[in-house]
Amino acid sequence: MIPSPADAAPAKCATSVNGLPVPRSWRAVPFSLNQVDLAPSVFTEKRDRILAYARAYPADRIVANFRAAAGLDTLGAQPPGGWDDATGNLRGHYSGHFLSMLAQAWAGTGEAVFKEKLDHIVTALKQCQDAWATQVGLPGTPPPPATWTGGGLELSGDGQYVGLPDATIDGLTAATIVIRLRIDELRTWSRAFDFGVGPAVNMFLTIHDGTGPRFAITTSGSGGEQRIPVATALPVGEPVTLAVTLDGQVGTLYVNGVAAGTNPAMTLTPADLGAPKNNWIGRSQYGDAGLKAVVDEFHLFDRALSAEELATATGNLAWYRFDETSGTTVADSSGRGWDAAVVTGAGGPPGPSHAGFLAAYPETQFIQLEQYVTYPAIWAPYYTCHKIMRGLLDAHTLGGNATALTVARGMGEWVHSRLSRLPREQLDRMWSLYIAGEYGGMNEVMADLATLTGDRTFLTTAGYFDNTKLLADCAADTDTLDGKHANQHIPQFLGYLRMFEQGASRDYRAAAANFYEMVVGHRTYVHGGTGQGEVFRKRDVIAGSIVTSTNAETCAAYNMLKVARNLFALTPDARFFDYYERTLVNQILGSRRDADSTTDPLVTYMLPVGPGVRRGYGNIGTCCGGTGLENHTKYQDAVWFRSPDNGTLHVNLYIASTLRWAERGVTVTLAGDYPRSPSATLTITGRARFDLRLRVPSWARTDFTIKINGKAQRVRVTESGYVSLHRDWRTGDRVEVTFPFRLHVEQTIDDPSLQALLYGPLTLVAKSAATDYLQISADPTTAVPGPRPLTFTLGDVLFEPLLLGDNAVHHTYFRRT
Template identity: 45%
Template sequence: MAPPLSRRSLLQAAALAAATPAIGYPATGRASAAVQEAQAVTAVPAGWSVQPFALDDVALRPGLFADKRQLMLDHARGYDVDRLLQVFRANAGLSTGGAVAPGGWEGLDGEANGNLRGHYTGHFLTMLSQAYAGTGEQVFVDRIRTMVGALTEVRAALREDPAVLSVGGRFGTAAENVRGSYQYVDLPAAVLGGASAITLSAWVKPTHAGNWARVFDFGNDNTRYMYLAARNASGIPRFAVTTNGPGGEQGIDGTAALPLDQWSHLAVTIADGTGTLYVNGTAVGRNTAMTLTPAALGTLAHNWLGRSNFDTDPVFAGAYDEFNVWSRALTAAEVSDLQSRRAADASAGRGDLASYAFDETSGGTFADASGRGLTATLLRTWGGPSHPGFLAAYPETQFIDLESRTTSDYTKVWAPYYTAHKILRGVLDAYLTTEDARALDLASGMCDWMYARLSKLPEATLQRMWGLFSSGEFGGIVEAICDLHAITGKAEHLALARLFDLDRLIDNAAANTDILDGLHANQHIPIFTGYLRLYDATGEQRYLDAARNFWGMVVPHRMYGIGGTSTGEFWKARDVIAGTISDTTAETCCAYNMLKLSRTLFFHEQRPKYMDYYERALYNQVLGSKQDKADAEKPLVTYFIGLTPGHVRDYTPKQGTTCCEGTGMESATKYQDSVYFKAADGGALYVNLYSPSQLTWAEKGVTVTQTTAFPREQGTTLTVGGGSAAFALRLRVPAWATAGFRVTVNGRAVSGTPTPGSYFTVSRTWRGGDTVRISMPFRLRVEKALDDPSLQTLFYGPVNLVGRNSATSHLQLGLYRNAGLSGDLLPSLTPVSGKPLHHTLAGTEFAPFFEGTEDPTHVYFKRSEPRVIFGNSDSGVANPAKSDGTTLLDEIWAGAPFSSKGALVTRVRSTVNAWVAAGRLSRADGQTVVRTAEHATYAR
C-alpha cells in the first residue's frame, strides 16, 4: 500500500472539475483511516494536459466579481445554520432546538411534501468551503465544523432505535415527537382490554397544525378503529369509532382548535350509549347514540399514539405528558380534577387499563404504571434503524420506492440521489477545507451505503431508474464519487460511479445522435461532467466522446444569448430559440452546470470555444442571476430568467431554496475558479478570463496580478511578481474581439497577429516587474435567433445589453442608421453619462445584463430597418427584403469592415445593382440609395 496523499495533493485532487476549494488550513486532528490507507493517486488525472489552480491560489481583487461575492459572503456569515440542520435532526428524532427550516423546497411544508429537503444544506457547506478558500476567514470554518458535527450525530441516531426526546411537561417531563421524525408510540394489543365502558385521557402540546394527526389511533386497518385526532378537516378535535370504515364512524367533534405550543388536556368517555369529548376539563361535544365500544372492536393489531391507520395522515407533532385508560367512564368532576394534578394524585387515580407518565429521559420504551405491565415502545413509521452510512433529511423510503417505480411522481419520490449528491459534495468539500475526519467518514459512508444498495440491483432496474424524469435525477453525483475515489482509492467507490451509467444517453451522445428534445435539461447536463471523470478513471473513450458531442448539441443549438439553456426546465428541438422563449427560460442551474462541463472539457482539449462559452455564461447569466442587494435570509438568486419582453427577474422563487439558489450560492463564491489554468508540464499559463485577481503560482515562485475594470475597461494589465520563471503566457483572444487584440510587454508590442477565438502566446523568461498590457476594443454587434433572424440580442464585447422597458411586446429597433465603417453599430446608440456600458436607443436605456436589478428587461428585440439610412442620412427609400428576411442593408453591411468611405460606397453600388437586376429595387430608388451613401458622414 502506497503512502497517503499529501495535504496539498488531496486539495488539488478535489479542485478537479468541481472547483472544490483547496486551502492551506492547519490540521486540527488526525487524518481518517480511509486517508491513511489510501492508494497513491496523482493530484489530477494523468490525461489532463491543462490543470486548474486551487481556489486559494487565486485571489479576487476589487471589481465586479468581488462586489457580487461580498453580498453572498455576508449571507453565508449571518445565516443560522441550525435552520438548515433542522430537517436532518428532525428525521433522526433529535432536538431541533426550536429552529425553523427555511421553507420552500427545504422543509416539511414545501413543494411535494418537502421531498427534496437536505439538498440546500449540501450547497451551503460547499459555499462555506469556497468562502473560506477565497477569504481565509475563520467564521466559515467554524460554521462548517458545526454542521459536520451535527450531521455526524444525525447519522449515528439514524443507526439506532429511536430514543425518547425528553422535554419539560405539564407536570414533570414529557416525550416530544419532533415534526419530521416519523416517530410514534406503539402500545401492546391488550391496552383496551375489551372494555364496554372506557375513558381515555391525554395531555398534549401540538406544535404543528396538521389536519388528521392522531393523538391516538387503535385499529386493524381502515375499517375497524377508534381514534382521537387533534384536528379534523375543520381544524378542531374529533373522536370517532367504527367497525365499518369512515362511512360508519360514530363521532364527536370539538368546537375550537387546540392552541399550538400550549398544553391541552383531552379526554373521551364512553358508557351506556353516550360518548363525551372533553377539552381542558370542559365537555365540548356529546353523542348520545353511540352503540360502539372498545368491546365491539375486538383485539386490535395497531394501538398507536401519534400515528394514524391511514397512511396519508401526518404523524402527530408535539409532546405527550400522561396518557391514561380507565375501564369506566370518569365523571365530569374526575375529568376536571385531572387538570391540576397528575392522575396518580387525582381522584380518578392512574388508569387501570394503561397509564404512562412519560417521565423517561432516555431509551425507547415507556413503563406502564397501571399494574398490567403494558410497556410501550417508541418506533418509526418507516421501520429502522437505517443501513450503515445512510445520511439524509428523510428516511430511506424514497430510495426504496424508486427501485420499483415505473412512472415519476415527485410527491412520492423526488430525486433522492440528486439530494444525496448535494449532501455528498458538501461533506466532501467540508473535509477538504478543514481536514475534519468526520466529514470524510460521512462522505465515504454515504458511498458505501449507495454501493451496498445499488450493486444488488439488476442492470435493467438501474437503467429504468436513471431514465425517470425527476424521480431518477442524480445530478453530479458521479463527479463527486470519482473525486472521493481519488482520495480513498476504494474499488467499490469507482464501481459505484459506474452504476450511474445511463447507456441510452451515453451511446447516443457518443455517436453524436441528438436525442435531447423533450429531456429535462438540468437532469442531464451534470451527468456528462461525471462521465468525463469516469473517462479519467477508466480510459473508456465513449465517456469523453459523449461529453464532447453533448456540449455541441447545446452550444449553440439550444443556447440563448446570455449562455443559458432550457425552457420550463426542458429542451425543445435543436435550433429552436425564438420558438422557445418564455417566462421560464434559462434555468440558472443549467448555466452553472454547463460552466463546469466546459472547463472540464478544456482540461482534456484546449478548444477556445469552451472558454468563450464560459465567459459568455459567467459574465451574463451567472452574474445577472444574483441580485445586487444584501439579504440575511435569502441568497437572492434567480431560478429561471425569463426572456419574454418586459420580464422582471424573480430573485426569491419558491421562498428562496430551490436548486438554483443552491448553485447560485456556489457560483458566487468561486468566481475565480477558471481565470487561470496551467499546463500539466508547467510550461504554460493560460489566462482565460479578464478579471481583477492575483494568482500565486507556487511551483514557479511567481505571482501574476491582473489589474482591470473589465468589462467596464476594454483591456487589462498583467504584472509578474516574485523571481524569474520561464513559461508561455497564453492569452485568450475572445471570439468577439474582431476590432483588434493588441499585446505589449514592458511597453513594446509583441509580434504576431492574434486571431479571434484562439489563444495568443507570449513565451519568455519572466522576471519580477514584467508588465503585459492587453487592449481589446469592444464593438456593438447583434446575435440572431437561429430560427428567426429578425429576433436579435445586443452584445458590446462580452456584455449582453438589455433594454429596460416595461412594454410587454418586442421592441422594434433599427441599428444601421449610424453604423461605423468598421461595422460597429455602437454609433447608433447614445452613451449615458456617468454610467459605463449604459446607452439609450429609441428612448429605451440599454444596460448590462449582469446588473442584478428588478427592472423590466428586453433581452431580445425585433430588428426593424424600415428605410435605408446611412450616417443618419435618410434616403426615404423603403429597405427591401428577400424572402428569407435578409434586407438590402443587411447585405450591404455584411461587407464590413470598410477601409474607407469609398469602399463602403463601392459596396453599396454593387449591392444596389444586384438588387435592381433581380427586380427587388427600382432603378430610381437604387440611385437615391447610392447618392445618400455618397453624401453621408460616417463614424469609424
C-alpha cells in the same frame, strides 16, 4: 462501460488541485481557490453580498431537518424553508450547497467564521449519521399500503394522495375536470384536486369551504382568487360527481351533473399557472387536511364539456379509472400513458438498510424509487444525496475536514449497498423517471470518492448511474435532447468526465463532448442560458422557445459551466471559454441582485429572455437558491490554468486577481475592471521562464493588442484561440492587454429578425414596459452612449448590461424591422 482494473489502472498524479489529484488526461490544470485572490471588481461585489449571508445564517438551521429525522434534538432551530422545509421531499439538499459555499468561502478568503461554521455542520451531520447507524436493521413502521376497494382508491386523509404528471395542465386555456368520489369525512378545505406551484399560484377544488364546495384559481395568492362557490354542503358516504368547466370567461361548477355555481367573469386559465409540478388529487398546496374519501374516477379534457357530455365522456388528456387492486401506480386510460402515482404516507421512521445512511428524511423515498413511484409522490432522492455528498467532499478537500470524508464514505457505501443488488434494466427505468429519477452528479461524487479513498468499488458505483440510452446516443453524436429535463441530465455528463479521468471508457468523454456541443451550439440563448421551463427544446429552436418568464434555469448554467471547464482541462481551446465568459458575465452575474441581505441569498431561479420580463430574486431552500450560493463564491476558479509540467500559464478570463504560482516561484497580478473595462494589465513578481497564453475573445479577434513593458507586440492568434508569449519573466515585467468593446448583434438561429445587442462580452437588455417584442428599424450598432457607463440609447430605448442585478422589466431580444 467501465473496464476492469486490469484494463484501466487509476490515473497517477503528482500534484493536486482543490484537494483532488490532477488526472493524467488533463492538458490544462486550474489553480486551487486558495492560490488566487480576487481584487475589487463587480465579481467581488456580487461575492461579498453572498458572504454576508453566509456569515449571518445560523448553522443549526442547516442541520435542523437532519437532527429531526435522526431523532436528535434540533436545539430549537427551524429548517431553512422553501423546498427545504420540515416536510418537503427535497429537504437536505440546500444544506449540501451551504456546505460547498462555506468551503469555497474559506478557501477563497481564509475567514475563520466560514471554517468554524463548516466544521460545526460536519460534526452535527456525523452525529446524525451515527444516530441512524444505531437503527440499522430495524424494520420501523412501513408506510400504509394503498387501499383498493375494487371500485376505487381509498385515501386515508393521513398523508395519502395521488400525484399526476408534471405537464398535466400545461398550456390549457379551456378545460373540464371531472372527479367521482365518495366522501368519508367532510373536512374543511380538504381538496378533491389542487394543481399549482404553491399557495400563491394554483387552482383547486375543495370539497368544503365551511359552506360547500368551491373551485378557485389564482396567480397572486388567496386575495387574487377567481372563485366558483356553492352554498350547499356535499353528502357524506354517498357517491358524488364533481365537475369544473372553464371556457373563456365562464367557469361552472357541477354537482352530480347539475350546474351548482358559475362565474361569468373569469380571466385566468390553467395556462396562466405556467408549468405547475404539484398536480395532486387529495392534497392541498396550503397544507390543509388531506382528503378522506374513495376516489372512483378522474377525467381531464382540453375543452369545456356540456352538461349532457359530463355523464359519459372520458378524458382525452387523462382518464384514471382507479380500478387497480394493488400497488401505487394509477393507469391512464386516455391513451397518452400519463400514469399517476399514489403516495401512501410516510409511515413510521424505518431504520436504514445499511450503515452510513444520512439524509434529512428516512429511506422511504429511495425504496419507492426502486418501485418506480413517480414525481411528485417522491422528489429526486439521489439528487438530494448528491448535494449532501458534494458538500461533504468540498468540506474535506477545500476545508481540510477529515470527518467530512468519513461521513461521505459511509454514504457512498450505503448507496453501493442499495444499487449493487439491482439489475441494469431496473436502474435504467429508475433514471428515466422524470425528476423522481434525477440524481444530480452522483456519478461525479462517486468517482471523486474513489480517487480520495483509493477504493475503486466507488467507481463501480458511479457506473450504476449510467443513463444508458442517452449516454449511448450522445457517444454516437445522436441528438435526442428534445423534451428532456435540462438540469436532470447536465450534471450526469460532468460525472462521465470524472469517470473517464479515472480510467473508464473513452465513450464517456465522447458523450460529454458531444452533449456540450448539442447544448451550447444549438440550444443556448444570448446570455448563455439554456432550456425553456427547465426542459431542452428542439435543436436550433431559439426564437421558437422564448416565452414570457420560463427560460434559462440558473442551475443549468451552473452545471454547464462545470462541464465547459472540465472539457477545457482535457482540450485547452478558447472556444470553451468563449461560452464560459458569456454565461458567467451575463447570466451568473445577473443572477444576483445588487442589494444587501443577510436573510436571503437574493438569487434567481430563472433568468428569462422573453419580452417584458422581470427577474425574480430570493429562492431560499430551492435548487437554484442552492447553486446560487456556490456561483458567487468561486469566481476565481477558472481565471488561471497551467500546463501539467508548469511550463505554460493560460489566462482565460481577465478578472482582477492575484495568482500565487508556487511551483514556479512567481506571483502574477492581473489588474483592471473587466468586464466593465476593455483592458487589463498583468504584472510579474519573481523570475521564471514560461509560456504566457492570453485568451483572445471571439468578439475581440480584430482589435486585440498587447504591450510588454510598454512595447507593442505583434499579435498572432493560435489555432486554439490564444496569443503565446514565451520568454524569461522577471519582477516588474508588465503585459498590457486591450480588447476593445464594440456593439454587435446576434441573431437567433431560427429567426434572423429576432436579435440581441451585445457590447463586447456584455449582453445588453432594453428597458421597456412593453409586453410584445420591441420593433427596431435602425441599425442597433449605431446606438449612442447612454446616461451611465456601459448603457446605450437607440431612439427612446435604453439598453443596459444584464449583469446589473435589478428587477426592472427588460427585453433581451427585439424584432429588427
